[in-house]
Amino acid sequence: MSWMYLILAGIFEMIGVTMINSLHKNGNWKSLFFMLVGFGLSFVFLALAMEKLPMGTAYAIWTGIGASGGAILGMVLYGEPKDWKRLLFITLVLGSAIGLKIVS
Template sequence: MAWIILVLAGLMEVSGVIMINEWHKKRKWWAALGMVVGGSLSLGLLTLAIRSIPMGTAYAIWTGIGAAGGTIAGMFLYHESRDLKRILFIILIIVGAVGLKATTGGA
């Protein structure tokens, strides 16, 4: 269950980053609210996950989901570059996260 919570924390991080971009572009109240809600949920869920998953592993996976997810969101929502090198490095982030999961005992 802790791993599901950790993935949700990472997804909330991505949603918060998307809302930061929306706030920067449009200055709408809903984007500011989205930043606060996404960021708060992300940190709250990360806190819960760290109860069962080693802190270093949880933090690395949380930031990996945020980095890869933010980059992928930028590609699809904001037409950022889809260069093959960027995609390769996103894959490396994902492989690293899977490797951490595979080598971490516990939850």
Template sequence: MAWVYLILAGGFEVFGVIGMNRVLKYKNFQAYTVLFGGFIFSFSFLTLAMQTLPSGLSYAVWTGIGTIGGTLVGMFFYGEAKDWKRLLCIGTILSAIIGLKLTS
């Protein structure tokens, strides 16, 4: 169950990042709700995951999921570059997350 919490924490971190982008553009209540809600849920699920999983592993996977998710959101919704170098780096991070899961 801890891994489910950790994946949820990373997913909600992506919502927090989306909220940051929305706050920069709109500065309305909905944007702030997405920002704060995303990060509150993210930290809550991270805390639950860290009750079972080691903190270093949890933090590494959490930031990796957030990095991949934030990059993909930027590429597909905000017009950021979609070149092969970025995709290679995403694949490298994903491989590291899978490696951490397999060794824990």
């Protein structure tokens, strides 16, 4: 269950990051609300995951999901560059997270 909490924490981190971008572009209260909810739930689920998982592993995977997911959402939703170099390094981040799961 801890791994599921960690994945949910990463997904909510992605939502929070996406809402930061939305807040800068739109400046509306909905973006602010969803940003706060996204980050709040992200921290709650991260804390739940860290009850069983080592801190270093949990934090590395949480940030990896958030960073790579945020980059992918930026490409899909906001037209950020999709060149092969960005995709390669996103793949490396995700591969590292999977590697941490395998050795944990």
